[in-house]
């Protein structure tokens with residue numbers, strides 16, 4: 001890249017390159033957290049409602065691997081990272097969604113949050129009046145007014161009623177267009193748990209309503225979505241104890257959402273390769289919800305030092321040790337949750353490997 005820059009050769013991303021060949025409709029989903037979940041849910045709902053929809057992008061397969069298969073009247077749910085957006089110029093999705101923006105990857109953006117935000121905002125810069133942009137009204141860093149005045153904007157919110165978009169009211173998710181209610185379902189129709197997932201589901205409901213998909217089919221698809229592996233994934237219930245694999249929770253923010261997703265007391269498996277975690281964000285939640293922490297990996301001492309005055313903490317050498325200890329101690333109606341807040345490379349190949357080792361230990365009980 002440096003060589004190309006020196007020679008003034010234009011650099012474009014794989015996303016920009018592939019989009020040029022796409023005959024179908026592109027639904028581009030970006031954000032700091034929730035991209036994989038939302039993109040997978042979008043493809044599931046669209047396919048269940050009868051629209052042939054490919055799942056591609058950051059999630060794999062790459063857009064370039066599938067783009068030539070996509071015909072007119074077909075769709076691509078495209079997980080789009082800010083890295084991919086960095087070198088786009090003409091990229092123009094039919095629907096763009098920015099799920100949220102929280103500080104991340106700042107090393108790549110010269111530690112300037114505005115550079116990171118600007119990168120995400122590239123997703124809609126070429127959109128016009130036939131296109132749609134979906135924004136999170138609750139998110140602090142996402143602008144509510146944008147420079148592109150042509151595009152049709154829809155919002156989703158956990159806290160506020162919106163005129164165009166989806167929001168939560170009591171036990172319902174409601175979708176309105178021009179202030180008129182056009183769709184509603186129960187929050188409990190969403191198979192995924194946790195407020196963050198209701199937000200992800202609302203983004204997908206807006207996408208489905210933009211294409212005027214059948215309400216009953218949308219609801220049935222929200223119910224049947226199996227979830228994505230390693231993201232609050234239900235593994236097994238033994239004697240009333242549920243085992244949950246959230247190995248993808250590699251930062252403290254994700255653990256905050258995971259802990260908020262359960263009412264029951266939690267045995268939490270925490271630790272791994274620490275990126276300088278500040279656990280203050282989850283201190284109160286841990287005090288309120290966690291019965292015991294099993295600390296693993298190279299950061300287990302940090303975990304112990306931070307939490308041992310608030311909650312019981314036991315340091316463990318392996319995932320097997322954590323799972324068998326949790327199995328001995330957890331009682332009916334309690335949760336055993338792997339949500340490590342850390343990278344996995346100290347003990348595992350990657351977060352998928354860590355999740356699989358956890359599941360194997362649980363399935364061997």
Ligand code: ADP
Pocket residue numbers: 031032033034035036037038099100196197199200231232246248249250253254255257258
């Ligand atoms: P991404 O592809 O953006 O990394 P994932 O869907 O893989 O997102 O989820 C990554 C982690 O973030 C998981 O631990 C998940 O529980 C959590 N998460 C999912 N959706 C959201 C959201 N909307 N806001 C915050 N955290 C989320």
